[in-house]
Amino acid sequence: MLSFLPAPVIGILNSILLAINTLFWCLLLYIPALLKLIIPHKGFRVLCTRIIIWISESWVACNTGWMKLTHNTKWHVTGAENLRRESWYLVLSNHQSWVDIFAMQRVFNRRAPFLKFFLKQQLIWVPVIGLAWWGLDFPFMKRYSREYLVRHPEKRGEDLKATRRACEKFRYTPVSVMNFVEGTRFTRAKHDKQKSPYTHLLTPKAGGAAFVLDAMGDSIQTLVDVTIAYPGGAPSFWDFICGRVSEVKMEIHTVTIPEHLKGRDYATDAEHRRNVKNWLAEQWRAKDARLEKMLRPE
Secondary structure (H helix, E strand, O other): OOOOOOHHHHHHHHHHHHHHHHHHHHHHHHHHHHHHHHOOOHHHHHHHHHHHHHHHHHHHHHHHHHHHHHOOOEEEEEOHHHOOOOOOEEEEEOOOOOHHHHHHHHHHEOOEOOEEEOEEHHHHHOOOHHHHHHHOOOOEEOOOOHHHHHHOHHHOOHHHHHHHHHHHHHHOOOOEEEEOOOOOOOOHHHHHHHOOOOOOOOOOOOHHHHHHHHHHOOOOOEEEEEEEEOOOOOOOHHHHHOOOOOEEEEEEEEEEOOHHHOOOOOOOOHHHHHHHHHHHHHHHHHHHHHHHHHOOOO
């Protein structure tokens, strides 16, 4: 409706709408989040988590509202009809832009369990949304560098223990555990430096997905493989806010996770590491071929 406005005006308007929307729903979310912190009863905390998820889904719905109001983007989505709200999913996607998160939230909202990401521990201190992430049970991870572990070998395995503790909270409420396994946004420079064997993707890192399968293998049965393409080129967040993204393509494929990839220690089991990496490479080869078709001019 308002897509006729100049792009900078749309950008400013959407920035204001996003800020107001985030502030309103975060303040509402703080009530059950603080109650969950104060009252350590498992059943009550599960109830609070469900209320928090409803609030978060309302935040996403309002974001989708201002997108529809101000954007003229063409959305081509396939496979979303196979998603179920009462399921536990491992969600893997390629990563090109921070827009990926908004695009996935728009498509997944109220079709699948709310998307939850692994976050760096320091992000819990981000104003306004840090407490919201905590209330949503987003896993906060403290990752150690290889150099640090050489100096402090007693810290080996701590990241896996933290993953297990975080995933314990997911056993009582359906969840979509999201992981950008490339570890960073795709750029041609990163691709060339990495000598990636794929045309449109960086080499995936299997550790994060393997940790989830180790900690939650008895709950998560399905991989949701998401492929996102921007035929006009990967946009910046400002381009997106301004409505300059002409087209978004997304393909969603649900894949049964092999049983032999679950419940084994990725850190110490060499055969398991090889199996997970081979399985992930197989998914990535299919994704690369998919992207080739999605980016091809029609």
